[in-house]
Amino acid sequence: MLFQLESVTKTYGAVTALSNLSLSVPTGAVGLLGPNGSGKTTMIRTLLGLITVDKGSGSILDLDFRERQLDIRRQVGFAPEDECLFPRVAGVEFAAYAGELVGMRSKDAMQRAHEVLDYVGLGEARYRRVETYSTGMKQRLKLASAIVHDPKLLILDEPTNGMDPAGREEVIELSRDLAHNKGMSLIFSSHLLQDVEAVCDHIVVLGGGKLLAEGKLKDLKQVHTSCFEIRLKSEPASFAARLNSLGCTTDIREELIVVRVPDGQSQQMLWKAAAEHHEQIRFLRPQRSTLEEVFLKAVEQH
Amino acid sequence: MPIFDQGYQHWSGELTGHTWRWLAITRHGVRIGMKNRLLRLAMMLAWLPALFLAFSLCVWGLLEQKSDLVKPLLGMLSFLGPEILDNPKNYRVEIWTLCYEYFLLTELRFSMIVILLVGPSLISQDLRFNAMPLYFSRPIRRIDYFIGKLGIIGYFLGLVLIVPSLVAYLLGMLFSLDLSIIPDTFPLLLACIGYGLLMTLSAGLLILALSSLSRSSRYVGLFWLGIWFVTSIVGSVLEGVNREQRMHDAYRKSYAMERSIQAGPMPKNPEEQRKRMVEQREAAQKLRAEIYRDELEGAQSDWRPMVSYTGNLARVGQHWLRSDASWQKIGQTVPADARDEFLLRSMGPRYPWYWSLLLLAILFGISVCILNFRVKSLDRLK
Numbered sequence: 262m263l264f265q266l267e268s269v270t271k272t273y274g275a276v277t278a279l280s281n282l283s284l285s286v287p288t289g290a291v292g293l294l295g296p297n298g299s300g301k302t303t304m305i306r307t308l309l310g311l312i313t314v315d316k317g318s319g320s321i322l323d324l325d326f327r328e329r330q331l332d333i334r335r336q337v338g339f340a341p342e343d344e345c346l347f348p349r350v351a352g353v354e355f356a357a358y359a360g361e362l363v364g365m366r367s368k369d370a371m372q373r374a375h376e377v378l379d380y381v382g383l384g385e386a387r388y389r390r391v392e393t394y395s396t397g398m399k400q401r402l403k404l405a406s407a408i409v410h411d412p413k414l415l416i417l418d419e420p421t422n423g424m425d426p427a428g429r430e431e432v433i434e435l436s437r438d439l440a441h442n443k444g445m446s447l448i449f450s451s452h453l454l455q456d457v458e459a460v461c462d463h464i465v466v467l468g469g470g471k472l473l474a475e476g477k478l479k480d481l482k483q484v485h486t487s488c489f490e491i492r493l494k495s496e497p498a499s500f501a502a503r504l505n506s507l508g509c510t511t512d513i514r515e516e517l518i519v520v521r522v523p524d525g526q527s528q529q530m531l532w533k534a535a536a537e538h539h540e541q542i543r544f545l546r547p548q549r550s551t552l553e554e555v556f557l558k559a560v561e562q563h
Numbered sequence: 564m565p566i567f568d569q570g571y572q573h574w575s576g577e578l579t580g581h582t583w584r585w586l587a588i589t590r591h592g593v594r595i596g597m598k599n600r601l602l603r604l605a606m607m608l609a610w611l612p613a614l615f616l617a618f619s620l621c622v623w624g625l626l627e628q629k630s631d632l633v634k635p636l637l638g639m640l641s642f643l644g645p646e647i648l649d650n651p652k653n654y655r656v657e658i659w660t661l662c663y664e665y666f667l668l669t670e671l672r673f674s675m676i677v678i679l680l681v682g683p684s685l686i687s688q689d690l691r692f693n694a695m696p697l698y699f700s701r702p703i704r705r706i707d708y709f710i711g712k713l714g715i716i717g718y719f720l721g722l723v724l725i726v727p728s729l730v731a732y733l734l735g736m737l738f739s740l741d742l743s744i745i746p747d748t749f750p751l752l753l754a755c756i757g758y759g760l761l762m763t764l765s766a767g768l769l770i771l772a773l774s775s776l777s778r779s780s781r782y783v784g785l786f787w788l789g790i791w792f793v794t795s796i797v798g799s800v801l802e803g804v805n806r807e808q809r810m811h812d813a814y815r816k817s818y819a820m821e822r823s824i825q826a827g828p829m830p831k832n833p834e835e836q837r838k839r840m841v842e843q844r845e846a847a848q849k850l851r852a853e854i855y856r857d858e859l860e861g862a863q864s865d866w867r868p869m870v871s872y873t874g875n876l877a878r879v880g881q882h883w884l885r886s887d888a889s890w891q892k893i894g895q896t897v898p899a900d901a902r903d904e905f906l907l908r909s910m911g912p913r914y915p916w917y918w919s920l921l922l923l924a925i926l927f928g929i930s931v932c933i934l935n936f937r938v939k940s941l942d943r944l945k
Contacts, residue, residue, distance in 0.1 A: 331702040339700040345693040361587035362701045364578030380571050411574035
């Protein structure tokens with residue numbers, strides 16, 4: 262288990278940030294989703310042992326977050342959301358210092374800093390003062406300093422914030438590589454659903470301090486038995502009209518028709534209609550929910 | 564695209580325990596500080612008084628051995644008086660104490676400059692660049708952070724105050740060639756180390772507190788200069804005004820006395836005239852002695868030097884070195900009628916030293932409160 266929470270409640274005055282939250286998440290790449298004020302940051306801080314919860318218990322990497330905060334932070338790498346720097350140092354000194362703060366010896370930290378800077382693509386800029394780095398470089402530097410001590414778990418809080426598409430893609434690629442090829446568990450908190458979808462295989466959706474949805478991404482993106490995506494050889498509008506006349510609900514999305522068949526009907530109905538209409542179906546598959554739909558549905562349900 | 568890309572490699576080294584984690588912060592701060600040219604220059608200049616201290620202690624060691632090497636210097640040392648120069652061993656502790664006192668007073672000023680160059684950016688830059696989340700999301704507690712930052716000040720003050728004291732002590736000991744010097748002068752060494760620690764704790768924590776109040780290290784530096792200069796100037800002005808007042812009172816007393824002696828008509832008899840002049844001289848001497856005695860007594864409860872921050876540090880240092888006792892002993896070599904005047908001019912402030920310690924403790928408490936309020940752990944950060 263990567264982490265588990267049991268009836269965790271945390272309040273700030275009148276505001277309840279986490280409300281009786283119980284959750285158990287396996288190792289791997291975990292996406293943390295939720296609108297602003299949903300409790301994502303409070304949950305990360307709870308997991309890092311940075312805050313005292315009002316009620317409940319839990320553990321991360323099998324360490325009780327109420328008692329072994331420092332041990333947890335030794336085994337976790339955390340890249341915060343905000344722009345934050347150790348001032349007046351070069352990139353390599355920055356990463357080495359981050360390692361020393363976790364407990365690495367100076368020499369090890371410096372050697373390791375060079376390695377991780379190469380890994381995140383900052384090898385050329387390692388001797389430049391960090392104040393001169395661009396936003397994307399700073400994000401990658403934060404990532405480098407979070408993994409300098411080779412943590413078991415990496416927590417990235419909005420890692421693609423303020424980045425251009427190319428830089429964003431690089432950070433996503435690095436995160437995916439670390440989580441899927443290097444055996445490092447990952448908690449990826451972001452409001453960009455496509456980023457989470459690209460990196461994570463397990464999702465936790467929070468809202469109002471409560472758990473709205475949780476599970477494997479492929480399970481959450483459920484297959485719809487009455488909803489299909491069809492692509493035809495010809496133009497879709499006339500066939501969509503034909504399907505509507507048969508009691509289906511259709512939605513044309515460029516070349517694709519999304520069809521909901523009436524209750525009790527199956528995809529056979531679509532084949533039959535195509536044959537009658539002399540249409541050639543090039544592509545037909547049951548529709549899957551997108552992550553966006555999963556997220557919106559979870560938020561709406563609560 | 565690199566020719567050979569290793570990708571991510573796992574690291575299998577061991578992490579050290581929590582106890583010395585603050586040392587990483589200190590080491591980093593020292594590395595950054597040593598890049599500052601001005602600081603390096605100030606450190607070099609701060610070592611000059613140490614050379615004089617070492618030279619003085621070595622000369623005294625040679626003087627104790629009646630070495631021919633110091634004969635050319637005897638003329639320069641004549642201000643010490645024959646009694647001291649004839650028995651240098653008897654006055655060893657006193658001379659060492661006074662040498663260390665002058666050394667520490669000079670180094671106090673250099674220490675303030677060193678703190679000015681090192682201290683203002685210690686926390687203000689971390690606040691400006693939002694470095695706190697980077698610290699506190701790692702296994703660093705706030706106390707580790709504060710001790711680490713204080714360690715930076717301690718390192719540089721140690722180089723200015725403690726290391727030169729130690730080196731000078733060792734040199735002085737080597738030149739005296741007498742083992743009895745260790746029990747005689749060892750308390751001095753302890754006093755120097757204690758003084759260095761006091762400076763680090765008091766001034767170090769104060770500059771950290773100031774540094775946490777602003778994101779601009781320039782403002783912090785100016786504030787530090789303000790504390791140093793303004794309090795010193797105000798303290799000196801208050802002392803000056805008080806001295807003027809006392810002088811004025813003394814003058815009035817003296818004038819009243821002269822008037823009482825000259826009350827009657829001047830005798831015509833030369834013998835009577837001579838007698839009256841002797842009376843006047845004796846009365847004036849008696850009055851002067853009374854004034855010096857009053858001044859010495861008054862100095863014991865004069866709080867005005869306490870307004871100066873550096874004055875308080877110096878007063879505690881003076882007490883720990885026991886320089887008052889040394890002045891008293893050297894004062895015994897001065898003629899009795901001039902002794903009070905000598906002591907008044909030589910000794911510094913004489914108010915109770917624990918007043919200063921109490922004031923420094925209050926400042927320490929305020930600094931801790933400011934740091935506690937301004938440097939928040941991550942749970943309280945936005």
